[in-house]
Amino acid sequence: MQRAAILGCPMQKLFRDASGGVLFPQGSVLTIGAFDGVHRGHRALLEAARNDARARGLPLAALSFEPLPRQFFAGRERVVRLSTPRQKFCELIFFADAVGLLRFNASLATMSATGFVESVLLARLRARSVWVGPDFRFGRGRAGDVELLRTLGTGQGFDVSSIANLCDGDDRISSSAIRAALAAGDFERATRLLGRPFRMSGHVVHGQQLGRKLGYPTANLPILHGQAPVAGIYAVRVSGAGLDDMPGVASLGTRPTVGGVEPILEAHLFDWTGDLYGQRIEVEFVAHLRDEAHFADLDALVAQMHRDAAQARAVLSSTPERAYA
Numbered sequence: 001m002q003r004a005a006i007l008g009c010p011m012q013k014l015f016r017d018a019s020g021g022v023l024f025p026q027g028s029v030l031t032i033g034a035f036d037g038v039h040r041g042h043r044a045l046l047e048a049a050r051n052d053a054r055a056r057g058l059p060l061a062a063l064s065f066e067p068l069p070r071q072f073f074a075g076r077e078r079v080v081r082l083s084t085p086r087q088k089f090c091e092l093i094f095f096a097d098a099v100g101l102l103r104f105n106a107s108l109a110t111m112s113a114t115g116f117v118e119s120v121l122l123a124r125l126r127a128r129s130v131w132v133g134p135d136f137r138f139g140r141g142r143a144g145d146v147e148l149l150r151t152l153g154t155g156q157g158f159d160v161s162s163i164a165n166l167c168d169g170d171d172r173i174s175s176s177a178i179r180a181a182l183a184a185g186d187f188e189r190a191t192r193l194l195g196r197p198f199r200m201s202g203h204v205v206h207g208q209q210l211g212r213k214l215g216y217p218t219a220n221l222p223i224l225h226g227q228a229p230v231a232g233i234y235a236v237r238v239s240g241a242g243l244d245d246m247p248g249v250a251s252l253g254t255r256p257t258v259g260g261v262e263p264i265l266e267a268h269l270f271d272w273t274g275d276l277y278g279q280r281i282e283v284e285f286v287a288h289l290r291d292e293a294h295f296a297d298l299d300a301l302v303a304q305m306h307r308d309a310a311q312a313r314a315v316l317s318s319t320p321e322r323a324y325a
Contacts, residue, residue, distance in 0.1 A: 009090035013098040016066075018108055019119065023098070024061065024126050029053035031096075031131040032063040032138070034070075034175070037082030038091035040195040041133070041166040041173040046095040048163055049131035053097075058128060062096035063120075064088065065104040071226060072104045080179050081226035082194075087201060100125075113139025117152045129159045136162070168192050182229040185288035200228065200265060201240070201282040207266070210258060214302050216309070218251075218266035219276045221283070228252055228263065233289045235312035237321065238267055241279035245321050246272055249305075249312035250283060253292035257301050270313065287315045 015023060031049035035042050046062065053060035066085045071078075083091070085101055092099045102108065102120070111119065116139050121127040130149065138144040150160040166173045173193045181190040182198055191197050202221040219238070231252050237245040250267040254260040267283050289311050295301040
């Protein structure tokens with residue numbers, strides 16, 4: 001899928017409610033999961049489900065949850081996630097005819113495994129075939145597993161299929177492994193497991209204009225959904241809003257030198273001037289340069305920003321652009 005399609009993907013064919021009228025009267029093929037990051041393993045599952053749907057002449061619906069169940073149970077604590085709801089939708093709709101990001105709330109969290117199958121998979125979606133990963137769990141207390149789903153499917157008239165975990169060498173491809181690689185600054189490993197470079201996207205918001213005053217104007221993206229899997233100073237490439245892999249340097253953190261509290265992604269584009277406010281951009285993380293630090297004064301901060309920019313330019317000039325996968 002091209003990045004332009006993701007940046008501008010329409011939000012049609014999205015449904016959020018677990019209850020309501022029948023969405024697919026003729027029946028559907030479903031694939032279900034958290035799909036955080038929509039990595040290579042997820043895409044293998046989606047491709048298998050799509051092939052099944054085409055063979056049956058039925059629509060494919062990719063079913064996930066927002067907030068993620070682990071975020072719901074974490075309460076106010078922000079959990080690390082690889083993709084925003086919009087990013088996840090835009091990746092899933094490439095494979096599916098419709099995407100469900102079901103509102104994970106107390107009602108859904110306390111629904112029994114049998115109730116989930118009867119109310120959501122059958123009454124709402126008329127499932128004829130369901131595809132899941134081998135570790136799939138569902139229902140109150142995660143009581144349901146693949147074998148229970150198969151048993152229920154036999155009684156209710158739908159098939160259940162599961163694919164094995166995908167590996168990259170000795171690495172099992174999983175969202176948790178990718179989060180760990182990103183936290184360690186191992187972007188090469190993260191890219192292999194994801195099947196593409198790690199990117200964050202969002203609409204550019206107004207900031208304090210401090211970067212502009214210091215000679216480094218930035219495009220600012222708030223961190224709205226969960227906690228970012230990266231933090232610090234990075235060499236980046238920026239796309240969207242008419243840009244195509246523009247080189248730059250970015251900071252993701254709370255800006256301790258100027259008394260910041262909330263995390264924000266600030267990207268400075270090299271040798272470019274323009275207005276990006278309100279536009280959607282995508283920031284590709286190429287290399288980790290250093291951790292965020294507190295500086296004694298703005299002069300010390302600016303001196304370090306000069307060093308960061310020079311290092312980012314050197315890294316990007318020696319790092320080839322990767323094609324989107």
